[in-house]
Amino acid sequence: MGAQEIEVKYRVIERDAxxxxxxxxxxVLSPPVVQVDQAYAPTWWDYGKPKTGVPFGRIRTVQGKHLFTVKTPQDNEMACLEAETIVADPGQMHDALLQMGLRPTVRIVKERRTGRAGRWSLCLDQVEGVGPFLEIETVTTADESGLAIQAQLDEWASNLGVKLERVTDTYDSLVRLAQDHSA
Known part of the structure; x- marks a missing residue:
């Protein structure tokens, strides 16, 4: 197996700070871009069930380009084996995912600004319906400990000296929860 994406995520309390x-x-943060993600899950899986070991799909559209990603959580939801590729036709990719036994779950719309801190990628996101978040992530080999790397990322975030609230849910779960509460 290839790469593992490991991240920590925080609800941003004081965005300007x-x-x-x-x-x-x-x-330096990039100018904002809008990302529209359609999340997919196996038909037998539902929110509230564990995600570890379950492959989840996503079709992301950014500035007219489409990226297909599969993430399979390992140590937890924020430490995933990941594979992704550009797709020419998101409609055909959607149909392929349905044929493979996945179903669409939620649509996530966010405005994202990105930056780098050494080997770590930073994403400052404004997620429609749930607010501002900071993600800090890195890509490692599949055999590295996600929990150990998450501890390093969390320590770095804590040293920023701003009020952040760590969350362990992925954006699809946060959006789904917000939709459930507004219904």
Whole structure:
């Protein structure tokens, strides 16, 4: 197996303070881009069930380009084996996913700004319906401990000196929860 994406995610309490703290670290954030994600899950899986070991799909559209991703959580939802590729026809990819036994779950719309802190990628997201978040992530080999790397990422975030609330849910779960509460 190939790469493992490991991340930590935080609800941003003080967005302006976070942007300033990143600037103080000489981290330059990109201009915002809108990402529209359609999440997919196996037909037999539902929210509330464990995600570890279950493959989840996503079709992401950014500036007219489409990216298909499969993530399979390992240690937890934020440490996943990951494979992705560009797709020419998202409609055909959607149909292929249905044929493979996956079903669409939620649509996630976010405005994303990105930056780098050494080998770590930073994403400052404004997620429609759930608010601002910071993701810190890195890509490692499949045999590295996701929990150990998450501890390093969390320590770095704590040292920023701004109010952040760590969350362990993925965006699809957060969006689904927000939809359930508004219904």
């Amino acid at each position: 976070l942007v300033q703290a990143l600037a103080d670290q000489e981290i």
